[in-house]
Amino acid sequence: MFTTTLLIALIVTAPSSPYDIVFPEFVFTPPTASSFRETVSENTTVFIAEDRELPLISMVATFRGGSYLVPNSQAGLVSMMASLVRSGGTETMSAEDVDEQFAFLAANSSVGSDGATVVATLNSLSSNFEESFDLFLDMLQHPGFQESRVALAKDSAVEDMKQRNDEPSSILGRENSRLLFGNSYLGRNSTVSSIEPIDTKSLQEIHAKIINPSNLIISISGDFEKDEMLAFLSEKLNNWSRGDVSLDPPGVSSEYTPGIYYVEQDVPQGGVRICIRSMRRGDKDVAAAHIMNYILGGGGFSSRITQKVRSDEGLAYSAGSMFSPGIFGDGIWGAGYESKSSTVALAAKLIFDEIDRIKTILVSDEDLALAKSATIETLPSEFNSKADTLSVFVSDALTNQDPQYWETYRDKISAVTKEDVLRVANRILKPEEMYMLVVGNWDEIEVGDADGRASMEDILAIIGGSFTELPVLDPLTLELPSEQSLKTN
């Protein structure tokens, strides 16, 4: 007995390398949507999971339909409708009373919209969930759009617009969306003239179009008994009359002109995006493209762009790339960083060198293995909590995701080869089809670094096209400020 103990003690000394540690087995099977999916009240999908540790219930009501349903002249209408559903009272209660009730019940509720959906959330103590839910449902079904709040929401939208140009980073984000998606619902922004005409009538119309049970998917998790909750939801939703189902968002294609664009801002640091349109979600190369991007710039500190630009040269605090396959329209590959004016060009040069390298030289076994294992090993974290899990399934349902997607995810990643990475890099990373957008002090940025390692002319030689100054648009109209026009150098 003693010798056995001694033997074990001897064996269990710390491994000399982290790579030698033997971990306990951990088998992860991705959950399947069907085991959480139920239907209540005729045809409303509910993703449901009990989670009894804390006396809370968390619910998300997602409605198909978003800003793509309205023309550009009404940009901002859907998001204003969403926020006013929450803040504008109901047909029978004033806005102030609704706010007070939620606050007194200690229930958190919000309503917002993205381009494609309107989302209403409710988080309440399980002890007063029914009261909170009744208020929540009344608000969704019978919004009051109280005039004072409509007026204030419009004022507030204009106040927000006024601050649009205050942060260079918000100019960068806005101009980047405009370059990528132009005047489509993905690229546009609200303006004073799109907000000003909003009135009760237009709000009610868009509300009726989107907020009805035909567009609804519910997810709910927390402290309840599943069958009781389903019966409760069925009963509560029964009398809500159905409407038209919103069509899927239109596919938007990205139609920029390659070249270098800049916005003049008097700051010591230039903010940069380098982007190119890319493949859609169903493409057979998506897994390989993810792995390629991980190695190139998506894998945080382990990625080549971060290592070159940040840790080798100290040119940026954050530098990296992202790959986002399109769901309904074009996808995007993009790199981004911020660097002091004189080294903006140098950092870009290093990124294009890395692009060139991944297109011409097979990645190492180590790089490939790391990218694959990081991608595979983090899969369980997508499903960490019950709420995480349900949110994955709602998103999948809304975007018509392949039902086998998670089951086969790890196999698809495992199958990616070095040759795939090289091939897909050549397929998607074409510098002559990219654009670069810079927000900063152009005179200082253009000349490049003091040692002459790179200037913006050098970068233009890689991308082609020309330098184009984008004016700082009037924040309220997003039109050219008077007496200033687009100039091309």
Place this chain on the structure above:
Amino acid sequence: MKNYIATLVVVMGSCVTAIADVNPEILVLDNGMKFILLPRSEEPNSIAVGWVAKVGSVNERPGITGMSHFFEHLMFKGTNTIGTNNAEKDAEFTNTERVLRNQMLDIIWDEQYALFKLGEIDDPWDAKNDTPELSSLRKELQATMKSHRDVIVKDEFSSVYQGAGATGMNAFTSEDVTFYINQIPANKFELWCWMESDRLQNSVFREFFSERDVVHEERRMRTESTPTGVFQEQFNSMFWQASPYSWPVIGWPSDLNSYTLEEANRYFDVYYQPGNLIGVVVGDFQLQPIKKLIGEYFGQLEEGDAPPPPVPTIEPQQRAPQLMVVELDAQSQIEIRYHGVPFRHRDSYPLEVMASVLNGKTGRLYKAVVEGAEIANNARFTVDTKKYAGAVSFSATVKGDAKPEQLESAWYEQVDLLQNDSVSEYELEKVKNNIVADQFRQLQSNFFLMIQLGYGEAIGGWEAINESKDLLLAVTADDIKRVANKYLTKNNSSVALYNRSKNATPIDAQFEEELAAFSEEQQMMIKQALSELKAIPEEELLQTAAQMKVQAQQVPAEFKAVFDFLLKKLQERIDSLSNDLGSEEPAKTPVVEEVVEQNFVETNQKLELTAQQLAEATEFLASFQDKSLGELIQVEAALTMAATRVQGSDQVVLEYILARLTVLIAELENEN
């Protein structure tokens, strides 16, 4: 369904203390390192892990400001086994770099600083001012750093974790602590023990100088390229007279340039000894095997020679009000900050409850200045309790052409009410209901529970997480009145007024643009009506406005916009008059806006969130509504690097949350 109908108040009394108490296992190793271990079963796939060094900018001194934060960066550079393929060569390079850099520093101290003082050069650190000798040393250093890369395995420390599926590897530094956090797959706890105990014993500060440039870029991004960054830094330094809280966590640029490797090593020995460290583990694990691994790995750390020195400076009482007036390219705003109390001080609880009475959509500030007087887009009161001292502050962003001074007067009216009248029973009950619910909400995520326990322990005791709800629930109306009189005094205040600079959008141009939204016919009507309104004598303005508001209810829909516009213009005129006269704000029809949700939408359009992601983010963010600046910065810091590591859809959510947090922090920082 009967369990859903039980009233809140009943539940408050019975459930709270029974369920929300956190009872971790405490383990103290022989070398003094303390561990807080909390097994929970709700998230079976991963474990939240972290350790805190009880050191932050408060432990620095002039000359080495920012060292704690810089250190946090260095700790990711690896050890004598992680991050190099040739430890011996690597050490040689590091030493050569150190010697070269010290030679450079000698010249900079002796010659460049002298020239700078004489006005001969503008910056003693800028390479363009180098003497020939300095220039050649600089080139030699750069060449050495370049060769050094051959024996460096780039960012191996991060790669090991990433390859193992860790998702939250990160660190952050505040005034009081440096916190290293992670989220690892449930079966990989030993990896964390290996990696963290290794870097606590065998750390190598390679890439010392390029990493310093990274921090310079971080400073440019966070402080110098934001409209309010440098002013907030100045305000903070004005606010703290003697306390080391007066310098920024990221450090002054000159100090950042002058760190030496020797200084860094000394700092490590003093502040990273096991007795100054706390480990925290929250997640689905068995206590016994975890304790065994902790003992095996962290038990090897050598006990320090002597405990770190104390922080003796007590901020002297402020004797006179302070004022800073700023012109900047951003929305006009205000912050009024008062000296408050440190973490767990008994007055911190009434101050927190006071903050809840003031904040939120149904709180006093929103009703007074956002929906009432309509002079603010948002307003808030925050309580910041640090380890050695604290502050409370009011801050708001102005609406339209209102002036920060109007917000200042409005705030003093609120202070008056707090000091002289008791808050109502209803307000207190509402606040306490939310305290109860928030106690549960803050337990929802292992990761944030881990951060709260570690942070709390480092600045005053993890037990605060249990103790605080009882102390908050015990706060009375009299307590609030008492602390309002004690802390919200003129002589204890520092005011920062931020005015949008004059060259921003001129009012006339703005008027033209607003007008452009209307049809030609409507424009005519507006101009006609405005000239009539102009003729109304000042003393009748309020009455006219009131009449118009009544009429507004009956206006045909197609003229509603015109009418609203006129009303708005009239109101602006009233505002400007009352402002000029310094009189009280006129009473207005109460209206509320959804500042937060508006912002959500704005940010969200740029980031392309799916509905579910938005929901997740929104719910997540809801838990930060009334958090202090310190807490938000912790969270932001934690998330910033996490964002570069998490995969796929989570990344978008994180970025979105970060964008929102940045807005919140920016708002808060105007106060702090």
